[in-house]
Amino acid sequence: MSSEANAIEICGISKSFPVYERPHHRLWQMLSRRNKQRWYNEFVALKSIDFTIARGETLGVVGRNGSGKSTLLQIICGTLTPSAGEVQVNGRVAALLELGSGFNPEFTGRENVYLNGMVLGLQREEIDERFEDIAAFAEIGDFMDRPVRTYSSGMYVRLAFAVAINVDPDILIVDEALSVGDEAFQRKCFARINRIRENGATILFVSHSASTVIELCDRAVLLDGGELLAVGTPKHVVSRYQKLLYSPSDKVASIRSAIKLESQRGAGAPDLAATQPVAMLAPEALGSTEQCDEDESYLEPGMVPKSTFHYDPVGAAIRDPHIETESGRRVNVLKVGRDYVYTYRVRFSQAATAIRCGMLIKTITGLELAGSVTSWTGDNLPYISADGEIEVRFRFRCAFASGSYFLNAGVQGRLGEEEVYLDRWIDAAMFKVIHEPGRLATTTMDLDITPEINAEGVAMVIS
Numbered sequence: 001m002s003s004e005a006n007a008i009e010i011c012g013i014s015k016s017f018p019v020y021e022r023p024h025h026r027l028w029q030m031l032s033r034r035n036k037q038r039w040y041n042e043f044v045a046l047k048s049i050d051f052t053i054a055r056g057e058t059l060g061v062v063g064r065n066g067s068g069k070s071t072l073l074q075i076i077c078g079t080l081t082p083s084a085g086e087v088q089v090n091g092r093v094a095a096l097l098e099l100g101s102g103f104n105p106e107f108t109g110r111e112n113v114y115l116n117g118m119v120l121g122l123q124r125e126e127i128d129e130r131f132e133d134i135a136a137f138a139e140i141g142d143f144m145d146r147p148v149r150t151y152s153s154g155m156y157v158r159l160a161f162a163v164a165i166n167v168d169p170d171i172l173i174v175d176e177a178l179s180v181g182d183e184a185f186q187r188k189c190f191a192r193i194n195r196i197r198e199n200g201a202t203i204l205f206v207s208h209s210a211s212t213v214i215e216l217c218d219r220a221v222l223l224d225g226g227e228l229l230a231v232g233t234p235k236h237v238v239s240r241y242q243k244l245l246y247s248p249s250d251k252v253a254s255i256r257s258a259i260k261l262e263s264q265r266g267a268g269a270p271d272l273a274a275t276q277p278v279a280m281l282a283p284e285a286l287g288s289t290e291q292c293d294e295d296e297s298y299l300e301p302g303m304v305p306k307s308t309f310h311y312d313p314v315g316a317a318i319r320d321p322h323i324e325t326e327s328g329r330r331v332n333v334l335k336v337g338r339d340y341v342y343t344y345r346v347r348f349s350q351a352a353t354a355i356r357c358g359m360l361i362k363t364i365t366g367l368e369l370a371g372s373v374t375s376w377t378g379d380n381l382p383y384i385s386a387d388g389e390i391e392v393r394f395r396f397r398c399a400f401a402s403g404s405y406f407l408n409a410g411v412q413g414r415l416g417e418e419e420v421y422l423d424r425w426i427d428a429a430m431f432k433v434i435h436e437p438g439r440l441a442t443t444t445m446d447l448d449i450t451p452e453i454n455a456e457g458v459a460m461v462i463s
């Protein structure tokens with residue numbers, strides 16, 4: 001099956017794991033090999049995956065948690081054996097899989113660099129030559145001569161990345177590793193990945209970040225429940241991934257089948273070589289997915305922040321912070337360009353004066369994007385009695401590009417002479433904005449900017 005034009009050929013790969021209901025069943029299984037009794041159930045993590053990756057291609061792998069991405073990458077790297085099927089890998093693979101793999105924790109960074117380099121096929125002298133570059137890229141200073149078990153996760157990734165990119169890989173596999181480490185380091189890594197890519201290497205990139213996949217990859221695949229659901233341009237695949245991710249749970253099954261059907265119809269045989277043009281899919285194939293598109297916005301009940309921090313309240317309590325449509329329907333998956341209301345109630349247990357209520361919208365990294373207060377001085381809410389309750393409403397236009405956002409809520413006021421926070425919640429609520437094909441915003445804010453190109457005196461509006 002092998003073709004030299006392909007870096008990786010994956011043919012009918014399946015992978016099952018034994019799952020034991022009770023820990024001692026594993027032991028019983030070992031002891032009962034001869035009498036053929038089975039003490040485990042099989043969990044199928046990958047089901048008949050077929051695709052090829054051309055040399056020099058950058059492929060994004062997206063999918064919900066547990067969809068089989070890491071399992072697939074581990075099979076490609078050779079650290080897991082498939083239960084069925086074949087993988088053909090042409091070239092030297094350097095992989096950055098999840099933290100904890102690759103290095104021996106008892107050895108120093110330096111020793112691990114040599115070990116890793118040799119595993120990846122370099123001679124000791126070659127590693128000697130590259131060692132300074134590796135150390136300079138990793139920026140871990142004296143930690144290079146300390147055992148890796150003493151490293152922070154950021155240091156670990158720095159060193160692992162420094163090794164992986166300095167062994168001249170033919171194939172570089174990156175599994176979300178870049179999400180650890182500070183932004184400056186992440187930028188440096190992306191710049192280096194781009195250089196590796198320009199030099200003709202093949203890159204496999206697993207990411208949950210839509211914008212990264214769209215920016216970095218030539219093509220993408222969507223895995224779901226161990227199945228290859230879609231293959232195509234990054235934008236196309238990411239939009240299908242986001243539909244799955246953000247759809248209400250009762251619609252997931254129909255959206256999943258629509259995507260699958262669309263792939264079968266539009267893309268033909270499942271073996272999609274990179275050279276094969278990506279079919280643009282028939283609109284009717286999406287069926288219920290289009291129906292979901294027509295919903296302006298909806299509520300994903302399980303989508304609540306896990307980072308909520310509630311300061312001790314003094315004299316008032318914020319209740320039920322949430323977003324709703326103007327007609328009062330609760331939502332947390334929003335559409336760009338539409339108006340919404342962020343609202344909460346405040347119940348006072350002490351009388352307060354000069355009351356000001358506030359809100360703040362932040363990105364996932366904590367970058368503050370927009371905020372508002374009901375007034376700067378509190379003069380529009382001069383007094384509330386001890387048993388009073390108010391409703392606070394902040395109407396806003398969703399001017400954010402696709403992604404996740406977090407909301408704070410806070411109430412300030414005077415108890416006697418002193419101005420204090422009466423109640424304050426960090427990450428009180430969250431929302432997501434769905435990616436909409438055709439929108440051209442490139443960063444966090446989507447201000448509906450209309451680009452225009454003037455060519456030879458003729459004005460063209462880009463639509």
Ligand SMILES: Nc1ncnc2c1ncn2[C@@H]1O[C@H](COP(=O)(O)OP(=O)(O)OP(=O)(O)O)[C@@H](O)[C@H]1O
Nearest residue numbers: 017018043045063064065066067068069070071072
């Ligand atoms: N050794 C194992 N034994 C049993 N089940 C496993 C094993 N390894 C993985 N799985 C299961 O296989 C499925 C796919 O796992 P995998 O780690 O490949 O998913 P993923 O797409 O990488 O997920 P995530 O985005 O959360 O990292 C999951 O349901 C996982 O629980």
